[in-house]
Amino acid sequence: MREAAFVKKHKERWQLFENVLSNQQQISPDKLSDLYIEITDDLSYAKTFYPKSNTVKYLNTVASTAHRKIYKTKKEGKNRLVSFFKTEFPLAFYAHRKQLLIAFLVFAFFTIVGAFSAAKDGDFVRLILGDSYVNMTLENIAKGDPMAVYKQEGETAMAVSITINNIKVAMYAFLLGMLFSVGTLYIMMRNGIMLGSFLYFFYDNDLLWESTRTIWIHGTIEISVIVIASCAGMVLGNGLLFPGTYTRLDSFKRSFKAGLKIMVSTIPFFIVAGFLEGFVTRHTEMPDWLALLIIAASLFSILYYYVYYPIKLTKQNLEYGES
Numbered sequence: 001m002r003e004a005a006f007v008k009k010h011k012e013r014w015q016l017f018e019n020v021l022s023n024q025q026q027i028s029p030d031k032l033s034d035l036y037i038e039i040t041d042d043l044s045y046a047k048t049f050y051p052k053s054n055t056v057k058y059l060n061t062v063a064s065t066a067h068r069k070i071y072k073t074k075k076e077g078k079n080r081l082v083s084f085f086k087t088e089f090p091l092a093f094y095a096h097r098k099q100l101l102i103a104f105l106v107f108a109f110f111t112i113v114g115a116f117s118a119a120k121d122g123d124f125v126r127l128i129l130g131d132s133y134v135n136m137t138l139e140n141i142a143k144g145d146p147m148a149v150y151k152q153e154g155e156t157a158m159a160v161s162i163t164i165n166n167i168k169v170a171m172y173a174f175l176l177g178m179l180f181s182v183g184t185l186y187i188m189m190r191n192g193i194m195l196g197s198f199l200y201f202f203y204d205n206d207l208l209w210e211s212t213r214t215i216w217i218h219g220t221i222e223i224s225v226i227v228i229a230s231c232a233g234m235v236l237g238n239g240l241l242f243p244g245t246y247t248r249l250d251s252f253k254r255s256f257k258a259g260l261k262i263m264v265s266t267i268p269f270f271i272v273a274g275f276l277e278g279f280v281t282r283h284t285e286m287p288d289w290l291a292l293l294i295i296a297a298s299l300f301s302i303l304y305y306y307v308y309y310p311i312k313l314t315k316q317n318l319e320y321g322e323s
Helices: 003-021 029-049 055-071 080-120 124-129 133-143 157-178 184-205 210-243 250-265 267-279 289-323
Strands: none
Touching: 003 029, 003 055, 029 055, 029 080, 080 124, 080 184, 080 210, 080 250, 080 289, 124 133, 124 184, 157 184, 157 210, 157 250, 157 267, 184 210, 210 250, 210 267, 210 289, 250 267, 267 289
């Protein structure tokens, strides 16, 4: 595309963005965030095809001004790691809310498929979970301790092995996004169907409550992290499918970096989930109120950090930038 045609095509939104930055016009935070992403996309395109032009200088000035107004905070922490989790990642993750919602809905759909399939076919659970696991659990049920599987291994060894396994599953969900998101969809399908079959198995044995108040002590974070990793995989896949004004390679690099940040954000949750499964879940004798408190706290932590906090922080920074 010729530079003049490029400028003509996009100058209207550039003018809108300038008006917003100079407080001459007001738009919603969502629209402003979208505009900022589009401006940086245009800047990258211009740098590639018109590297020494006035268009690049203009867009660079606009993008720099926008970055200072939107993403600056009142106090910049000295600790890079703290800054990442407290500010950098939540602000960046705000743009990926739609992928997170889609990942959740897809995973929930396959979970329902798994439960429905198990209800319709008595052999489906064995096909998905394996004969050895089903037989072992049935034996534990007969012995009066259906959750005994969580007591068979030492606490530390179990916590470490579970954490490693969870990371492995999540990394598959992320990296397989390179297959244009199809690989991520497969991981969601596989784990969703497994979860649905698992839940129905205990329901069919009149142990839904017993399994729920025990398994979800660690499962709330564990399953949530798989959904979040799937969101990262979709971000990666979208970078390949929809490069926009970038070259496909540049788009892939940007989406890989964005997805990797999402994966890094899950590390503390991996550790917590592994700790809970290794050291806490095995205590099936704990009162119901304590189990429910742990489950509720886990769910609140996930929803707060990945849903509420990015929205809150983005709005705060937009308001601060306008003041």
